[in-house]
Structures are given as C-alpha cells and as structure tokens.
C-alpha cells in the first residue's frame with residue numbers, strides 16, 4: 182500500500198499558484214526528500230498532505246485515508262514537525278515533551294528517552310523560550326516523534342542544527358526508517374538528501390520537476406567528471422579512466438580529487454541560479 186497518494190493537488194494564494202496540480206506517490210517504508218528553492222511550494226504541499234491546509238483542488242490520501250476534512254484517526258499514526266515550532270509557553274523542555282506524550286497516552290519514561298535521543302538531557306529543566314534555535318528545533322522534532330508514528334513529516338528539520346546535531350539527527354531518522362517508518366522531509370542541504378533519501382522530488386514554482394533516486398537524477402545530468410590536481414589545476418573530462426591513466430604515467434596522482442556530478446548540480450540545472458522572491 183502507498184503511504185501517501187497525492188492526485189492533482191493545487192493551492193492558490195491570490196494570484197500565486199503555490200502548488201500547481203501536483204501528483205505523487207510515496208511507498209510505505211520509503212525515505213523521501215522534497216527539494217526546492219525558497220517559495221517553491223514545499224511547505225504548502227506538505228501542509229496539505231498533512232491535513233493542515235485545505236487544498237483548492239485535488240486530493241491527498243495518507244495511510245489509505247483521505248486527509249481532508251481533517252481526520253482525527255490519522256493523528257496518532259503521523260508525526261509532523263513544522264518549520265515554525267509552536268511551543269506551549271513557559272514550560273520546560275521536559276514538560277513540553279510530557280505534554281505531547283500525554284496527548285497520545287505515551288508513558289512518561291518513554292517520553293524522557295526522547296530527551297536523550299535528541300541530546301537535550303542537560304536542558305530538560307530549561308524553559309522552551311530559553312533554548313537556543315538548534316535546541317528548540319531538536320525539542321520540536323522529539324515532540325513530533327514521541328508517539329512513534331508510522332509516517333513522519335519534517336519541514337527543514339536540520340536547518341538550525343550544528344554539524345554534530347545534524348549528523349545525530351541523520352542517524353536517528355535513518356534508524357526510524359530502517360525500522361519501517363516512512364519519512365518525508367524538506368531540506369536545502371543536498372548532501373543530506375543524497376545520503377538519506379531513497380527518492381528525491383525536485384520542486385519549483387509549485388510543480389514537481391523530477392522525482393527519482395539521487396543516483397538516477399545525477400546520471401540523468403550526464404555531467405563531465407572534474408579531476409582536481411594537487412597544484413590547483415582542474416581537468417574536466419568525459420573519459421576519467423584515460424585521464425587518470427595519463428596522470429599515473431606522469432606520476433601526478435598524489436593528492437588528486439575526482440568529482441562527478443552531484444545532486445546540487447542537478448538541482449541548479451533544473452531550477453536555475455537566479456534568486457527566488
């Protein structure tokens with residue numbers, strides 16, 4: 182069964198078609214990334230799929246159930262982390278987490294485990310308004326996951342995180358996915374999408390331009406290989422084996438780096454280089 186089925190979903194704000202007849206399917210157990218420039222429509226699309234926003238047209242089905250009108254039966258089965266965290270004011274990190282856990286009848290001890298999983302044990306008694314941006318983000322992720330949902334939606338979960346926290350979150354999300362959970366996230370980090378995602382949807386101006394595995398997207402780009410030599414010279418070639426053999430003959434292999442196309446190249450190729458409004 183598909184975890185998510187989206188058919189012709191559209192949303193217009195005034196004259197702006199933020200999401201333009203998007204259709205896509207995510208299989209159960211898949212890890213999917215949605216990439217797109219600022220304003221591409223990623224958040225609007227996610228919010229409609231999560232059942233938080235009524236679409237103008239089209240339909241979305243999650244775990245076999247329509248998401249709109251709001252479906253209370255889905256809430257315990259999905260976890261949603263929003264870009265702007267809405268915390269209950271003046272609670273400590275632990276109290277905040279316990280409040281979310283109580284909504285889903287999750288035992289306090291299980292909730293406390295999440296403080297450890299997102300590295301906030303030392304901040305358990307700190308009020309949410311006194312957490313740093315990255316700490317607040319980790320707390321909001323813990324709150325979204327505390328009830329062990331089957332399907333997890335994360336909107337730029339690593340945006341404010343330092344490299345340590347980012348890698349730890351990658352491990353946590355990979356672990357969830359390995360144990361069968363479906364994960365859908367938006368991100369601006371191409372390396373993150375390449376490492377984590379089974380498939381990546383590249384979105385711009387309300388439409389999904391491509392939806393495929395990172396490998397297939399990169400192969401489709403047909404980019405030349407770049408060989409960076411230790412002395413700073415850069416060779417661009419479509420026959421790297423021959424170039425490397427030549428460098429070996431000339432004893433110039435020490436310190437070389439070989440770069441093929443990346444997901445970032447694919448992204449820029451599809452979406453261009455100009456700023457978005």
Ligand SMILES: Nc1ncnc2c1ncn2[C@@H]1O[C@H](COP(=O)(O)OP(=O)(O)OP(=O)(O)O)[C@@H](O)[C@H]1O
Nearest residue numbers: 194195197199217218219220221222223224225226
């Ligand atoms: N409530 C709203 N009213 C009017 N316009 C909106 C509203 N929400 C979003 N938009 C516009 O719709 C477009 C898509 O916004 P959205 O937040 O979905 O993009 P995004 O891809 O998530 O962007 P980012 O990467 O910056 O988070 C943008 O041009 C935005 O200005």
